[in-house]
Every structure is written in C-alpha cells, then in structure tokens.
Amino acid sequence: xxxxxxxxxxxxxxxxxxxxxxxxxxxxxxxxxxxxxxxxxxxxxxxxxxxxxxxxxxxxxxxxxxxxxxxxxxxxxxxxxxxxxxxxxxxxxxxxxxxxxxxxxxxxxxxxxxxxxxxxxxx
Amino acid sequence: xxxxxxxxxxxxxxxxxxxxxxxxxxxxxxxxxxxxxxxxxxxxxxxxxxxxxxxxxxxxxxxxxxxxxxxxxxxxxxxxxxxxxxxxxxxxxxxxxxxxxxxxxxxxxxxxxxxxxxxxxxxxxxxxxxxxxxxxxxxxxxxxxxxxxxxxxxxxxxxxxxxxxxxxxxxxxxxxxxxxxxxxxxxxxxxxxxxxxxxxxxxxxxxxxxxxxxxxxxxxxxxxxxxxxxxxxxxxxxxxxxxxxxxxxxxxxxxxxxxxxxxxxxxxxxxxxxxxxxxxxxxxxxxxxxxxxxxxxxxxxxxxxxxxxxxxxxxxxxxxxxxxxxxxxxxxxxxxxxxxxxxxxxxxxxxxxxxxxxxxxxxxxxxxxxxxxxxxxxxx
Amino acid sequence: xxxxxxxxxxxxxxxxxxxxxxxxxxxxxxxxxxxxxxxxxxxxxxxxxxxxxxxxxxxxxxxxxxxxxxxxxxxxxxxxxxxxxxxxxxxxxxxxxxxxxxxxxxxxxxxxxxxxxxxxxxxxxxxxxxxxxxxxxxxxxxxxxxxxxxxxxxxxxxxxxxxxxxxxxxxxxxxxxxxxxxxxxxxxxxxxxxxxxxxxxxxxxxxxxxxxxxxxxxxxxxxxxxxxxxxxxxxxxxxxxxxxxxxxxxxxxxxxxxxxxxxxxxxxxxxxxxxxxxxxxxxxxxxxxxxxxxxxxxxxxxxxxxxxxxxxxxxxxxxxxxxxxxxxxxxxxxxxxxxxxxxxxxxxxxxxxxxxxxxxxxxxxxxxxxxxxxxxxxxxxxxxxxxxxxxxxxxxxxxxxxxxxxxxxxxxxxxxxxxxxxxxxxxxxxxxxxxxxxxxxxxxxxxxxxxxxxxxxxxxxxxxxxxx
Numbered sequence: 005x006x007x008x009x010x011x012x013x014x015x016x017x018x019x020x021x022x023x024x025x026x027x028x029x030x031x032x033x034x035x036x037x038x039x040x041x042x043x044x045x046x047x048x049x050x051x052x053x054x055x056x057x058x059x060x061x062x063x064x065x066x067x068x069x070x071x072x073x074x075x076x077x078x079x080x081x082x083x084x085x086x087x088x089x090x091x092x093x094x095x096x097x098x099x100x101x102x103x104x105x106x107x108x109x110x111x112x113x114x115x116x117x118x119x120x121x122x123x124x125x126x127x
Numbered sequence: 128x129x130x131x132x133x134x135x136x137x138x139x140x141x142x143x144x145x146x147x148x149x150x151x152x153x154x155x156x157x158x159x160x161x162x163x164x165x166x167x168x169x170x171x172x173x174x175x176x177x178x179x180x181x182x183x184x185x186x187x188x189x190x191x192x193x194x195x196x197x198x199x200x201x202x203x204x205x206x207x208x209x210x211x212x213x214x215x216x217x218x219x220x221x222x223x224x225x226x227x228x229x230x231x232x233x234x235x236x237x238x239x240x241x242x243x244x245x246x247x248x249x250x251x252x253x254x255x256x257x258x259x260x261x262x263x264x265x266x267x268x269x270x271x272x273x274x275x276x277x278x279x280x281x282x283x284x285x286x287x288x289x290x291x292x293x294x295x296x297x298x299x300x301x302x303x304x305x306x307x308x309x310x311x312x313x314x315x316x317x318x319x320x321x322x323x324x325x326x327x328x329x330x331x332x333x334x335x336x337x338x339x340x341x342x343x344x345x346x347x348x349x350x351x352x353x354x355x356x357x358x359x360x361x362x363x364x365x366x367x368x369x370x371x372x373x374x375x376x377x378x379x380x381x382x383x384x385x386x387x388x389x390x391x392x393x394x395x396x397x398x399x400x401x402x403x404x405x406x407x408x409x410x411x412x413x414x415x416x417x418x419x420x421x422x423x424x425x426x427x428x429x430x431x432x433x434x435x436x437x438x439x440x441x442x443x444x445x446x447x448x449x450x451x452x453x454x455x456x457x458x459x460x461x462x463x464x465x466x467x468x469x470x471x472x473x474x475x476x477x478x479x480x481x482x483x484x485x486x487x488x489x490x491x492x493x494x495x496x497x498x499x500x501x502x503x504x505x506x507x
Numbered sequence: 508x509x510x511x512x513x514x515x516x517x518x519x520x521x522x523x524x525x526x527x528x529x530x531x532x533x534x535x536x537x538x539x540x541x542x543x544x545x546x547x548x549x550x551x552x553x554x555x556x557x558x559x560x561x562x563x564x565x566x567x568x569x570x571x572x573x574x575x576x577x578x579x580x581x582x583x584x585x586x587x588x589x590x591x592x593x594x595x596x597x598x599x600x601x602x603x604x605x606x607x608x609x610x611x612x613x614x615x616x617x618x619x620x621x622x623x624x625x626x627x628x629x630x631x632x633x634x635x636x637x638x639x640x641x642x643x644x645x646x647x648x649x650x651x652x653x654x655x656x657x658x659x660x661x662x663x664x665x666x667x668x669x670x671x672x673x674x675x676x677x678x679x680x681x682x683x684x685x686x687x688x689x690x691x692x693x694x695x696x697x698x699x700x701x702x703x704x705x706x707x708x709x710x711x712x713x714x715x716x717x718x719x720x721x722x723x724x725x726x727x728x729x730x731x732x733x734x735x736x737x738x739x740x741x742x743x744x745x746x747x748x749x750x751x752x753x754x755x756x757x758x759x760x761x762x763x764x765x766x767x768x769x770x771x772x773x774x775x776x777x778x779x780x781x782x783x784x785x786x787x788x789x790x791x792x793x794x795x796x797x798x799x800x801x802x803x804x805x806x807x808x809x810x811x812x813x814x815x816x817x818x819x820x821x822x823x824x825x826x827x828x829x830x831x832x833x834x835x836x837x838x839x840x841x842x843x844x845x846x847x848x849x850x851x852x853x854x855x856x857x858x859x860x861x862x863x864x865x866x867x868x869x870x871x872x873x874x875x876x877x878x879x880x881x882x883x884x885x886x887x888x889x890x891x892x893x894x895x896x897x898x899x900x901x902x903x904x905x906x907x908x909x910x911x912x913x914x915x916x917x918x919x920x921x922x923x924x925x926x927x928x929x930x931x932x933x934x935x936x937x938x939x940x941x942x943x944x945x946x947x948x949x950x951x952x953x954x955x956x957x958x959x960x961x962x963x964x965x966x967x968x969x970x971x972x973x974x975x
Contacts, residue, residue, distance in 0.1 A: 016174055016206040023178035039715055058588060060682070060718035090642065107212040110181060134894045141901035148908040149930065156915065156926055305694040308562035345562070431625060471620035471638060480618070499620060 006121055007031045007049060011041035011064070012056035012083065021054065024110050025117075038062025045071050050078050052121055054113075057084035057095070065098060072099045079120040083108070166199045173203035177222070181207075181215050195226040204228065205254040220257050229255060233263040242272055249275045253282030261288045268294050273302075277309045284316035292321050296328045299339025311342050315349045322352040333362055333371055344374035348381035356385040363390045369399055376402060380409030388418060395421050400430040407436035412443045423450055426462045434461060438469035448475070452491045455498050467498055510886045517881035520874040521895040527863045528902030531739075534859075535909045537747035542807060545746075546916060563689060564696070565593040566763070567666035568674065571658030572598050575676040576605040578717075580614040582676050585717030587643040591685040595644035598676075599662035602631075602652030611647055615639040624648075628660040628774035636665065655759070656775035656782040663769060672763050679709060679719050679812040687809040688763045698802045700768040700790055703754060704761035704809040705741045707919065708734050710817055719812055724925040729822055731932045732940045733815045735907055738929075742807065743910040749805035753791075753856035757803060759783035761811045768793075768801075781832020788840050788857075795849050807917075823947050830868075830951035837865050868948035875942075900937055907933035 008030045010021045018034045025032050033048060035041035038059045045053055045067070053071075057064040068080055079101035084091060092103050101120050104113055176190065194200040208219050223229055232255075235248035249267065252260045264279040268291065276298075283291035295310050302310060314321045325343050333340050344362070347355040356379065363375040376394050384391050394406035407425045410418050418440075425437025441447030454466040470476060476499055479492035568586060572579055579598075586596060600608045611617060617637040624633055631653035639645040648665045650658070659673055670692065672685060688702040710733075711725025725731050748754045757764070759782060769775075772789045775782040787803065794801035816822035843853040844861060881887040911929050920926050 014210065015171070016203075017210050019171060019174045020178045020181075020207065020210065023175055024182035027179065027182040037715070037718075037720070060720075063584075063588065094642075107210050107216070109213045110211065110215055131891060131894070134891065134898070138894055138897045138901060141898060141905060145901060145904050145908060148905070148912065152908065152912050152915070152926065152930075153923070156923065159915075160921070160923075303694070304696055305690075308693055311562055342562075349562075468620065471618075474640065476620055477618055477640070 005029065005031050006051035007033060008117065009033050009035065009041065009044055009048075009050045009053040011035040011038070011044075011053065011059065011067070013037055013059045014056075017056070017083075020110065021113075024114065028114055028118075030117075038064065038067050042067045042070055045076060045078075046074060051124075052078050052117060053080045054117075055080055055082055055100075057082055057086060057091070065095065068095070068098050068100060079124055081113075081116060081120065166202075169197065169199035170203045170206075173200050174207065177203060177207055177219070180222070181211075181218060190226075192226070195228050195231055200226075201228065201232075201251055205251060208254055208256070220255065223255055223257055224259065229257045229260045233260050236263055236267060236275075245270075246272065246274055246278070249278035249282070253278045253285060256282060256285035258286050258288065261286060261291075264288075265291055265294065268298065273306050276302075277306055277313075280310050280313040281316070284313035287317060287320070289317065289320055292317060292324045296324060296339070296343065299328075299342060300332075300337045302339075307339065307342050311346045311349070314343075314346045318350060319352040319354075322347065322350060322355055325350075326355060326358045329362060330358070333366055333368070336368070341370045341374035344371065344378050348378035351382065353382060356382050360385055360387060360390050363394065369402065372397075372399075372402055373405060376405040376409055380405060380411070384409055384413065388413065388415060392418060392421050395425060400428075400433055403428060404430065404432040404436050407433055407440050411436075411440035413440075414444055416446065419446060419450065422447065426450075426454055426465055427459050431461070431465070434465035435468065438465040439472065441466075442469040442473040442475075448473070452495065455491075455494055463498065467495070470495060471499070510884055513877060513881045513884060514886035517874075517878045517887050517892075518895075520870055520877060521892075521899060523870050524874075524899040525895075525902065527867060528899060528906060530859060530863055531744075531906045532902070532909070534747045535743040535906060535913070537750070538743050538745070539909075539913055541746040541750040542742070542913060545807065562693070563592045563686075564670055564692065565595070565668040566591065566670045566672055566685060566689065567662075567668040567766075568594055568596045568672045568685075569659060569662035569666055570596065570598045570674060570676050571601055571655050571662065572603060572607050572676045573601040573652070573655075573658070574603045574605045574607060576603070576607045576610050579607055579676055580610050581717045582678075583611070583615070583645065586680055587645075588682075589680050589685050590682045591689070593668075594672075594685070595646065595667060597646045597648065597662045597666050599648045599650060599658040599665075601650060601654070601658035608647065608649055611645075612637060615645050617645065617647060624665055627664050627770050630657050630661040630664065630777075633661060654778055656779055657777045659782075660774040660777070663766060663774060666766060669766050670763055671766050671769070672761070673759065674761050674811065675759070675813065677814060678760055679714060679717060681719070681810040681812070684761070684809040684811055685763075688806050691804050691806050692763065692765075695802065698800050699804065700765045700794070700801050701757045701787065701803045702763040702809070703745065703749070703757035703787075703803070703805040704763075704811055705805075705807050706737060706758055706760050707741075707810060707812050708737060708815040709812040710734075710815055712812065714812075722812075722919045723922075724920055724928045725817075726928065727817055728932070728940065729819060730815055730817045731928060732936055733822075735910070735929055735932050735936065737815075738910040738914050739907065742913045743906070745805040746807055748856055749803075751851045751855070752802050752804075753850070753852040754803050754805050755787060755852070755856055755860055756784040757787045757805075760813050761809070779832060779835060780828045781836055784832060784836050785839070788836060788843075791849070791852050792840070792843065795852075819943070826944055826947045827951045830948040831954075833865060834952060837861055868945045869952070871942075871945050872949050875945075903937060904933050907936075 008025055010018055010032060011034070012018055013036055018036065022032045022034060033044060035044050039062050041055065042062055044050070055064045055067060064082060071080070080099065081102045081104060082095040082100045083104050083106060085106040095103050102116050104116065204219060204223055208216055211219065229252065232248040232251045236245050236252065239245050239248070252264060261283060264282045267275055267279045270276050270279065280291070280295050292314065295314060299307055299310060314325065325347055329340055329343050344359065347359060359375050359378050359382070363372060363379070366372050366375065372394065376391065379391060391406050391409050394402050395410065397403050397406070403425065407422060410422060422437045422441050425433050426441070428434050428437065438451060441451050448470070451466040451470055454462050457463060476495065479488070479495050482488045482492050483496060583596060583598065598611060617639045619635050620638045624636060631651040633648055633650045635649045637647040637649065646665055648661050650661050663671055670689070684704055688704055691702045692699045708725070708730060710727070710730035711723045712719055713721040724734055745754060762783065768790060769786070772786070772793050776785050779785050790803060816825050840857065843849045844858045846853045878892065882889055882892050911926065911933070914920070920929065
C-alpha cells in the first residue's frame with residue numbers, strides 16, 4: 005500500500021486529503037509545517053509527497069530543495085495558491101513532479117497522484 | 128463615617144473587585160476553552176464526514192437535521208468550499224441547499240438585530256457562494272453597515288451573479304475609499320464579463336467629477352481584458368481631469384497601449400510629473416522607434432520618478448538599451464544614475480560582470496561596471 | 508511644623524498614586540470600548556481577501572541591521588513570506604562589524620548596483636547599494652555606522668514605495684500584520700500618516716525557522732513582568748489613545764509610516780534614544796500646526812513578536828535608554844501641554860503622559876523616602892498608611908487584571924497556566940520588580956555615560972529561542 009505524505013498548514017486540506025486518499029486505498033501521513041514535512045520525508049518510507057508551497061517555518065520550496073539534496077526518489081506534487089507562472093516554473097525546475105493550483109479538485113489530484121506513482125514504477 | 132472607615136471600605140471594595148475580576152477571568156477562560164475545543168472537535172468530525180461524501184460520491188451523508196444550526200458545521204462547509212473548486216465545490220453547495228443553510232443565513236442577515244450576527248451571516252453567504260442567496264445579497268448591497276456591503280459584493284462576485292455589476296457600479300462614487308477598493312476587488316472577480324459595464328459606466332460619468340471613475344478605470348487594468356484598450360485610449364484623449372488621466376495611463380500601462388501610441392506619448396510630455404512618470408512606464412516593452420526620443424527626453428527629466436520609469440522603459444528594448452549605455456558616458460549625473468539602475472534591474476550589470484570575467488567584455492561592459500563600482504575595472 | 512509638612516507630603520504622594528491608577532483605569536475602559544468596536548469585524552470578517560487585492564498600496568519594509576549576522580538571513584526569509592500583495596525589503600546595514608552584509612549577499616544572491624540614492628534625509632555616508640534578483644525585491648544599503656535612527660533614515664531614502672514599515676531585524680512578524688495595518692491606511696488614505704502595531708514578547712514561546720508555532724507566557728520573572736507591562740500599554744491604553752487621534756508613540760519595532768509625511772518632518776532624529784516617540788510627536792505637531800487633516804492610529808490585530816530582555820542587566824540598559832528618550836521627548840514637547848492648538852493630544856494625553864509616566868518615578872522615589880519617614884515620626888498613623896498603600900496596590904492589580912481580561916479574546920494565552928502566570932505577576936510585581944525599574948529611571952534622569960550608549964541585546968537569534 006503506497007504511503008503518501010500530505011504536508012499543508014491548513015487543517016482542512018490535511019483532513020480532506022487524508023480521508024480521500026485513504027478511501028482510494030493509500031496510507032496517509034500528514035505534516036502541518038515545513039520542518040515536520042522535511043523530517044518525515046527523510047525518516048519514513050514515503051512513496052509520494054504532496055507539498056504545500058507556502059508553509060510557516062520551512063517553505064515548501066525549501067523542503068523540496070533539501071529533499072533533492074538528500075537524494076530522495078519519490079515524486080513530489082506541489083500544491084499552491086500562488087498563481088504566478090514564475091512560481092510554477094521554479095517549482096518544476098527544483099524537481100517537483102507536478103504542480104497543482106489551489107483551490108483544487110480532489111479527484112483531479114487523485115488522478116495525478118496515481119499517474120505519478122505509475123510512472124515511478126515503470127522507470 | 129470617618130476618613131479611616133471610608134478608607135477601609137475602599138480597600139475592601141477594591142480587593143473584592145479584584146477577586147470578582149479574577150473569578151470572571153478564570154471561569155470565562157475555562158468555559159471558553161471547553162467550548163472552543165468542542166467546536167473544533169465537531170468541525171473536524173464534519174470535515175471528515177463531508178470528505179468521505181466527496182470521495183465516494185453518491186453515498187448518502189448521514190447527518191441529523193440539527194446540523195444546520197451548528198456553527199461548527201457552517202465552519203466546516205465554508206472551509207471545504209474554500210479549498211475546493213469545480214464539481215466538488217458544487218457538491219458542497221448542493222449539500223448546503225439540502226440542509227437549508229443558505230435560507231437560514233439569509234434570514235439572519237435580514238432579521239437579526241445583532242450587527243455581529245448579520246456580518247457573520249453575510250460572510251457565510253459570501254463564502255458559500257450559493258446562487259439561491261443572490262437576491263438577499265443584492266438587497267443588502269445597500270446595507271447601512273459597510274463591511275456587510277463589502278461581503279455582499281464579494282459573494283455576488285464569487286457566484287458570478289452579473290446583474291449585480293450595475294448595482295455595484297452605481298454605488299462606487301458614494302462609497303468611502305476602503306469600501307470602494309473592496310467593491311473594485313469584487314468587480315475584478317467577475318472578470319471580463321464586467322469589462323463592458325465598466326466601460327459604459329466610465330463613459331457616461333467621466334465628465335461629471337465622479338470619484339468612482341478612476342477606480343473603475345483601474346479595475347479594467349486588473350481584469351486585464353484587452354477589449355478595454357480602445358475605450359481607455361478614447362477616455363484618455365477626452366479627459367481633462369488629472370485623476371482620470373492618471374488612471375487611464377496606468378491602465379494602458381498594464382493592458383498595453385494599443386496601435387495608437389500618440390495619446391500616451393502626449394501624456395509623457397504632460398506638465399504633471401505623475402502623468403509623465405506613469406506614461407513613461409506605460410511605454411515599456413514597445414518596439415517602436417518613434418517613442419525613443421520621448422523616452423530619451425524622460426531620462427533627463429527633473430523628476431526622479433519620471434527618469435526611473437523612462438530608463439526602465441528604455442531597458443526593455445534593445446534599441447533602448449543602446450541609449451542607456453550611451454547615457455552612462457554623458458554629462459547628466461541624474462540621467463547616468465537612472466540609466467545604471469535600469470540596466471542593473473534588467474540584469475545587465477551581472478551579465479556584464481560575467482562577460483568580463485570570461486574575457487568577453489566589450490568596451491561598454493567596462494564602462495558600465497566602472498560606473499557602478501566608481502573605479503576602474505582591471506581586465507583579468 | 509516639619510512633621511506637618513511631611514504628613515501633607517506623604518498623603519499627597521499616596522494620593523498621587525491613587526490618582527494615577529484611576530487615570531489608568533479610565534484609559535483602560537476607553538480602550539476596552541475602542542477594542543470592542545474593532546473586534547466584531549475581526550471575528551467575522553475575513554481580511555485575508557485583501558491579500559489578493561490589486562488595490563493594496565505597495566509597502567517598503569525597512570530594517571536597520573547592526574551586527575545581526577546570527578539571524579538576519581532567517582529573519583529576512585521569514586519576512587519575505589509575509590502576506591501582502593506587493594512589497595520590497597530594504598535592509599540598512601549600519602556599519603556592522605560582523606558578516607551581516609556578507610551573509611545577506613550570499614543568501615539572496617545580491618550584487619552591487621549603482622542606483623540613484625536620493626538622500627532626502629541626511630545620513631552617515633552610504634558606501635554601496637545591493638540589489639537581489641529573486642522573487643522578493645531585496646535592497647541592502649551599506650553605510651557607515653550612525654545608530655538605529657540614522658539607519659532607518661537611509662533605508663527610507665532608498666525605499667521605492669509610498670509606505671514604509673519600519674521594524675527590527677529580530678522580530679517575528681505575524682502573517683497578517685502588514686495586511687491589517689494597511690487596511691487602516693486604505694480606509695482613509697489621505698489622512699492616515701502612521702499606523703502602530705501590537706508588540707508581544709516572544710520569550711517563552713516556541714519559534715521555528717523564524718515563525719511562531721505556539722505562544723506561552725514565560726516562566727522567568729523578568730520576562731514575565733514585561734509581558735504584563737506590554738499588555739497594559741498595547742491592549743489597555745493605545746486603543747483608547749488611538750481612537751481620539753492622540754497616540755503618543757508608534758513603536759519602533761513595528762510602525763507603518765507614510766513616506767512623504769516622514770520626509771516632510773525630516774525623518775527620525777539621529778542619536779535620539781526614543782526616536783519612535785519623537786517622530787510620532789513631531790508628526791502630530793507638524794500636522795496640527797499646519798492644520799493638515801491627519802490621523803495616527805493603532806491597530807491591535809497587527810501583531811509582531813520580539814524578544815524582550817530576559818535578564819536584569821539587559822533590561823536595566825533598555826529601561827535607562829527608554830527613559831532617556833522620554834526625558835528628551837518631554838523636554839522637546841513641553842510647550843504642547845494644555846495648548847488648545849494640539850487638540851486632544853495637547854490637552855489630555857500628553858499632559859497625562861508627562862504627569863503619570865514621566866513624573867511617576869520621581870514622585871515614587873521621593874515617596875519611598877518620605878512616606879516611611881512620615882510613619883516613623885508619627886506624622887501618619889501606620890494604620891492609615893498601610894490602608895492607603897493597599898488602595899494604591901489594589902488599584903494597580905485591578906488595572907493589570909483589566910488588561911489581562913481585555914487580552915483574552917485574542918487567544919494568545921490559551922492555557923490556564925499561562926494566564927495564572929500573568930495573574931501571579933500582577934500580584935507580585937509591586938514587591939520589588941516594579942521598584943527596580945523606578946530606580947533605573949531615576950538613574951536615567953541623572954544622566955551620564957549609562958544613558959549615552961545603546962548596548963547589545965546579546966542576540967541569540969530568533970531561531971534559537973526556547974522556553975525560558
């Protein structure tokens with residue numbers, strides 16, 4: 005059962021995604037801020053991470069940067085309320101697999117997650 | 128009573144008040160905490176249930192009828208509505224309908240005596256963006272409480288209820304600056320469907336000293352609909368009110384100046400330095416040689432803001448940059464500074480340094496770096 | 508005869524304290540009313556929509572930095588995600604002797620540029636200006652040392668936007684602080700020239716990477732004492748003063764100023780120990796004398812957190828500095844007292860401030876000598892004396908309780924233990940801690956070397972703060 009990390013400072017999003025992803029058969033672990041997201045990504049076996057862009061403490065982008073430096077192999081989907089193109093590009097350039105804008109569609113996010121995971125396995 | 132007795136009484140009174148205050152504080156705190164925690168627990172539970180409903184759509188949600196009265200439920204619904212979009216957001220709205228939440232909040236907005244409650248209801252309706260509440264919100268666009276008016280406009284914009292645009296526009300000039308700018312935000316949310324109503328409003332009001340017009344013009348810039356360019360140029364040409372001219376030039380700076388550059392060029396030579404500055408900014412990114420002389424003059428303007436914007440506009444085109452490089456060697460210190468700043472903002476300073484470091488520095492790269500550093504640069 | 512004089516003096520002094528506490532109570536009630544009006548909007552309105560407003564005026568955040576290498580990068584990073592549509596950060600490096608400048612250049616990829624630096628306000632020489640290329644516009648003004656006010660002025664000179672937020676390098680900004688202050692500006696753009704924010708001591712709270720995770724009331728007595736003090740002024744006094752447009756101080760740690768207004772009065776006064784109060788009063792004076800409609804407001808929901816001196820030694824230095832600044836301000840602005848031209852500030856608030864903030868330590872000090880003396884010589888009966896002390900004491904506690912209650916709705920002291928700590932402090936502060944500050948303030952009045960330097964805060968960096 006793939007394990008997904010949901011890192012977002014908004015409790016509603018964490019809960020919503022926990023429930024929705026568990027319904028899809030994934031196991032979910034959450035983090036409410038950047039520092040915890042980073043440590044969870046390193047310490048636990050994660051198959052995919054959904055990372056909020058703007059979190060207090062370590063920014064989502066900084067977490068991504070640190071993960072990449074540590075050589076993580078799981079795909080990271082950035083979630084962001086910021087609409088600017090520069091931000092999207094920067095996230096992708098840093099190593100994010102995908103970028104989803106907030107507000108989002110849960111089903112769309114789920115589809116992207118399964119796509120990212122299946123791509124991972126075919127490598 | 129003797130002085131001493133009064134004194135004793137006073138001491139007792141004061142310490143009794145202290146004790147009362149302390150008790151009140153601790154009791155209130157204890158009660159409040161319990162209430163808040165309970166509220167948070169219920170809210171989380173509702174979110175969990177609603178999330179389940181969304182992810183396995185079609186499955187009925189089992190909640191008692193009483194939930195509609197629970198503030199925690201309202202909070203949960205609003206929170207979900209805020210993070211979701213599209214089909215799923217509509218599902219939440221349908222749910223809201225089923226439990227009659229909209230009606231309830233609308234009733235509160237209409238009837239409640241308590242301003243706080245009415246405001247809360249207005250916010251809730253704005254967040255839910257349920258069309259069935261449109262008429263109530265429309266009615267309260269003229270509520271006597273400014274924050275309620277703002278929330279109504281916001282709600283109507285979120286549900287894209289276009290008949291509201293006209294009403295909001297009509298009120299613009301009568302509102303205070305704070306409410307006016309928030310109304311403008313709502314108009315922006317409507318998007319391009321607000322463009323022509325805005326233009327009509329501006330055209331019929333711009334000669335009447337109407338304070339809402341500059342805001343309306345700036346709203347066109349924020350919406351970003353290129354259809355507004357033509358009418359804005361007409362207004363710029365036609366207007367003699369400086370505030371309107373400023374707003375129009377700003378808007379053209381964002382939307383683009385269109386095929387006819389002349390009105391902006393004229394503004395760049397206005398007597399009002401603000402108009403010159405904004406017009407220079409608007410000329411940025413235009414690949415037309417005809418504007419270069421005007422911008423070059425702007426580099427030597429007596430006002431620093433004009434100089435900065437003119438330099439910035441020049442830095443945005445290749446030919447413009449040539450002018451900036453040659454200005455660095457000129458006599459006018461202010462113009463040199465403006466040119467150097469614009470080149471720096473455009474990344475030319477860093478690029479020049481890199482070229483020099485790689486042995487590819489051209490003469491003008493050295494000139495630029497020497498000016499920036501204030502000393503001669505050695506070739507390495 | 509002498510006994511009679513001492514008796515009268517003794518009673519007068521005790522009477523003064525009763526009066527002072529009643530004055531504070533009146534202001535507290537006034538503040539309570541002002542706060543209630545604002546709170547309704549706070550609880551039910553969602554100000555965060557303004558975050559995406561295209562109508563928000565751009566702001567320059569100006570930070571003076573002197574030897575801040577330990578935490579400057581973290582600090583600037585956390586400020587760069589403050590919630591606001593358009594802003595820039597201007598750091599004025601005030602001739603730091605450590606690697607403040609180097610760390611900034613490295614972390615934010617800055618490069619030296621030649622930009623038109625308009626010295627609208629005269630400052631110590633500026634060596635160079637650095638600009639960054641990243642998402643947030645960052646400018647660093649590298650200059651010769653000149654003190655906090657001088658550095659702020661240089662930063663204001665280099666600022667590109669019509670409003671400046673002057674703050675410090677070691678503060679933790681609340682995500683909404685800028686939005687909420689600017690909301691007060693946008694409400695009335697023409698008249699608003701300054702907005703003051705709410706400063707809360709960070710000590711005892713949990714901070715990570717420059718962000719507040721959980722707020723707590725510190726256990727340490729020195730820090731705790733200050734928490735209570737700050738509550739008394741920021742919650743129970745400033746809202747009241749602000750509502751009558753007589754706010755005497757927009758704090759240096761967090762103030763949003765209209766740049767053109769600051770320039771019109773010549774910026775901060777270099778070398779002044781209370782440069783924030785000085786600028787605020789000068790702005791009042793300028794606008795009142797020239798009959799220009801204006802307002803200076805205080806916004807209780809615009810919150811920032813800062814580390815307050817945790818030890819006696821550092822606190823002493825700070826208080827001597829503050830009081831020296833107050834002395835300078837009183838000297839400069841005495842003419843305003845009871846002059847109708849200066850509106851409510853001149854007729855009510857400033858006289859009150861002078862009488863009860865400035866004169867208080869002097870009278871109290873005299874009291875420490877005279878009153879026991881009066882009892883000793885039998886001029887005042889011990890029973891009466893102790894009752895009067897209890898009255899003053901009790902009123903002081905009353906005022907502290909009022910402040911604690913007024914702060915409740917903001918939800919910062921969530922746990923019972925946090926509130927209990929504050930309550931205990933209210934009960935014990937007059938058993939020595941307060942008296943200590945009186946001695947220090949008398950020291951400040953005497954003047955001399957101690958009042959001439961700034962001293963260091965012995966920065967531990969915001970990132971390293973832990974429960975203390």
